Amino acid sequence: MSEATEFERLRPLLFSIAYRILGSVTEAEDAVQETWLRFDASDERPASLKSYLAAIVTRVSIDVLRSARVRREEYVGEWLPEPLLDDPYSDPQQAAELADSLTTASLLLLERLSPLERAAFVLHEVFAFDFAAIAETLDRSEAACRQLAARARRHMDDGRTRLEADAREAEALTARFLSAMQDGDVEGMRSMLAADAVMPADGGGKAPVWGRGTWGADRMVEKLAQMAPAFIAAGCALEPQRINGRPGAIFRDRDGRVLSSWGFDVAGGVITAVRIVLNPDKLQHLGPVADAWTLLREAGSASPRDAQAEPPT
Template sequence: MSKVEDFEELRPLLFSIAYRILGSVSEAEDAVQETWLRFDGSATRPTSTRAFLSAAVTRISIDVLRSARARREEYVGPWFPEPLLSDPYQDPARSVELADSVSMAALLLERLSPLERAVFLLREVFGFGFDEVAAAVGRSEAACRQLLVRARRHMEAGRPRFTADGQERQELATRFFDALKDGDVGGLQQLLAANVELVGDGGGKAPQLAKAVMGAENVARLLGTVFPWLLRIDVTFEQHEVNGQPGAIFRDRDGKVLHILALEVLDGQIRSIRTVLNPDKLGHLGPVADAWAIDREVKLARRQRN
């Protein structure tokens, strides 16, 4: 095969590695493009194209993540990953690992260093051998084994594994969105964990909560109040998987993307609700709505009704 054909065959894998390291669709796409430029510019063909490209995209992503962490310290409000609606890389033998590693809970685990994150992903999620991992991150196999031990410890301590099967999560999500549509505060509260958290990422570029809302009663009351108003001004939503978990895309009356809502389900209850409103993180999904204009419409509709 030609270089182009080799690269395109591996593009889904390269994007999936980069996205899981960076948590950004746009930055992952840039990393993949830079990987192509390095591959295209190499004078000789590597013995293993997969190993060469995986190593290249990993190193590029690590460098980008190191600089991105400094920028995120100045980010306005909570930082969430750019929503991923579908993972281009599929491997039935590793479907559980792939789904779990793309969840927002996993991507938000900042306690891992860039190297630990890369080693964990390559070894545990994508099944690379330690020789390939070592070559990719520029460390010895022994060092990579130590990095993996630390990463496993952080991963196990810092986030849940989503044990509910897909059908159970989807049924729970359907009940949640039905109650949301109806403004059924009681119905919502029954589906929420007692310590549920509702958090929004607007990045200072869209209306967002001043702080996280905690507790089933508080979250249910807020959702049961706000979303009926959105529906009254023709905001619509469609259920969609978001980062491997149930969620929805909300659109304005013109079909533009307003925000993404993602649910984290554990033990038959919703334990976290995350919304992404920052327009910079939604552009890869299509035209983006003016969230500030929607906010003004909601406030006006409330005044008129009251």
Template structure:
């Protein structure tokens, strides 16, 4: 293969890289694993002895097969996971398609990815390729190594499961953003009343620390959630932790950083009917490293507790 041919192949791959990552992330729910799957896809493509008829079909099939294998091996780790398991937060989806923008936005949300966890690896892959990216069944059959008829059955089963629990979000993006602004403004101030009026009657707050960072059991109801949030933020702000709103997994969210800019956690909101329905926090440092240097959450909790004692506001967080 000439250098010109190698460059052409590399250019084709780079052009399709955003799509390949988008497919892998939705199948795996992990930024780091998706990036590894994309890299392994390049190695297969680079080593392939001839030029495929369609680079997109070849690469999409390869990244799907790799992702299915990774997901199968990851299942036992997730079953043994300490506490609730959430996907790795995605701050920016590199793939954009105006014709499928709604499907892309919904499919990357935390709620949708958690629903996808209930599917088998094959169902998940077929659903992602068909419902999210609009692949035809011949392409899907080639990608997953099943007949078209089998893929149609997998698609029906997957869609039935997803439709039964499909998350709903605020359709008006600007209205959602305004509510999120009000939420984080009240949150920074520790304004219990301001928070409470933005929370749904059945709101719940839950964190994923994976046994490697502080986390709490599910907290339910506007009164409990608002008071927990207000009590949480004051000592953190006092020691220099900043709350930086940032869309996460297509939904309103925020990145918490310590005074040195290291990531403490990421908070994601589900908003519907003008109220916050769910608040998820990812604190597991292993799920935050792709965002940047990670803070020592335990050390920050101790420092925050000490600052409360010194301030006379009580011990602990």
């Protein structure tokens, strides 16, 4: 088997590690490409290619994350991970861990960790690497890596406040909510939302958003009843789609271009969060991206107090 073939066989794993560390499809793909360049330029041929390449992509991702954190401090508005439709890596023995770590809620919790904590958690708790391999990857002792992983696990556990619904229940509820939203059914939407539901929207200063996020069922319903029917009347369509392993949708314009991604959190029989990504830089991997400013003007669905009326200069 050639080196390139061996690398391609492990590419899904490498991307999945990098994405969970970085929360970005684009940056994860770049980290995998950098891993190939370093591997191709090296004369070293390790006993375990999987561990060797996983170590490289983790180190590259940590470096990128440290740089990205500076940019995220200056990010305009709410920051959300780039939506991922399909995880290329699967492992039946780690299926639950892989699925849970892919959710937007988990990725946001991971954002609270230091780069080393994040890497230790992802490698050990998600991908089941042993601490000897993690210690070599992070250039720390095994004891230190155990502490990093344990500290990260506590932070992750503390951040999870509700039990999620099973997949069928979540998909059914999300489908009913999307239907009610398209119909402008205010009471129907309100009945499916938790009282303290949230609707953060990530425009990155490059797309119109309704404030810095909407909090509370009543306010969410008001915004959605105002926004969705107007956009649909302008020719937009909601395409049901799994976003980061959970029910969601892609909002497209009349020409099929991507306007936004919508991810839903469901727990206790109600929707607890709707997370909307509008930043065009975070949607390019999904296909051609719509001009949200033009659509906003066509839809006429927001008042000047609630959304930026013109793109930033």
